[in-house]
Structures are given as C-alpha cells and as structure tokens.
Amino acid sequence: MENGDSEFGADSLPVYAIREVPITGERRPWIQDSKKDVELQHAAVARANLAPSAATPRGSTQDNWAQAHAHQTVLQQHCDFFDRDGDGVLWPSDTFTGFYRLGLGFLFSAFAVLVIHINFSYPTCPGWLPDPYFRLFLQNVHRARHGSDTGTYDTEGRFIPAKFEEIFTKYAEGREYLTVADLRRTLMGQRNINDPIGWCGFIFECILGFGFANK
Secondary structure (H helix, E strand, O other): OEOOOOOEOOOOOEOOEEOOEOHHHHOOOOOOOOOOOOOOOOOOOOEOOOOOOOOOOOOOOHHHHHHHOOOOOHHHHHHHOOOOOOOOEEOHHHHHHHHHHOOOOHHHHHHHHHHHHHHHHHHHOOOOOOOOOOOEEHHHHHHHOOOOOOOOEOOOOOEOHHHHHHHHHHHOOOOOOOOHHHHHHHHHHHOOOOOHHHHHHHHHHHHHHHHHHOO
16 A cells, blocks of 8 residues: 555555655545445535444434534534533533533533633623623533544534544554554644644543543
8 A cells, every 4th residue: 555656546446645755654534445334425525413433333322412402503412411400501510510520520620610611601702891700601612622632523513524533543553542643643644733722622622532441
C-alpha cells in the first residue's frame, strides 16, 4: 500500500500511506469492509440524530433511545443524561448531580462543574451577555465543541461514524478498545497548535472515561 507513484495501491484501494512520510503508515485511516460493514452505509456522512458504528449500525436502540431522541442532535443527546428535567438548560447543580449519580464522588463532581461551566457556559448563551448562573443552553451546545479532539462530532453537533472508527485504526492498531498509551497517542496526534483549552479538555474527558469504566 505504501506506493506514492499511483493513485491506487496493489489491493485497488486509494493510496493512504507513502514511504517518504512514515506517519501516514503509522496512523492508518479506517477503511470500510464492504462485506463485514454492509449495514453501516455512508460512514463518512455526518448523522444529525443517530450515532451508528460498525458494531452498532443502528445506533443506540436500548429502551427505544434513537426514536425517543430523534429531535436532538447526537451531541445534545450526549448531554441529555444531565438534563433530568428536560428543559434544555444545564444548571451547575444538574452537572454536579449527574456526575455524583455516576459515582465519581463529591470532590470530582464539584471539580467537573467548575471545568465545564466556566469554560462552556458563555459559548452556549443565546445572546452576547454571559449568563450570571453559568448555565449551559443545550440548543447551542455545538458552540462548546473544543479543538484537539477526535473529530467524531462536527461543528454542528452531528456524529461522523468514519471518524469514530478511525480512532481505533489510527491509535489502537485496530483493537476495539483504547489503553492509556493509546489515548496519549490520540492526544499527540489530534492536538492543534496553541490550543491548551482543547488539550486540557481532551485529558479531562479521558479521565472521566476511565472513571466511568472503573465503576
């Protein structure tokens, strides 16, 4: 496959790696298997309200989730767990309660409130003035997407299946899980220049993920 002299490699796939640039061979893109992944159609097209993957091509079907939340973008659905009253507004107390319910403890839940609401409240505000209560408005939560991330969510809050699958081919050698070392490689590979907020956001989310996984 590492052949920069033609558009297609020996296996009839577009050339995605060349010897002259080793990083293109180390971080390989996800290539959809036309036989194995037949149920996941148009993987590069962003989904507004569904988060399908090769393993779950119909998205989240438990408890009829996908149909019940069809009116929300995938990013809004991601935040829905914390919005217990369903009003589309996350108060700091909502965020604290959500993390505490997940078993992350008082101190970490309080820290999460500070990180999330200080950084993301203003971008989601409906007007120019900041919200005095540091609330998050889920109608505009797509504005709070930080940089140096995986690109799985686009700037409108949609979900891109191909980007999700690519995390594992680029940084986990095709495995279906990520180790701490894999996450470090992901950060190093996806980080943007001069983006400390994005770097810290990625690290914070990784810590949360491991916290959830260990519960």
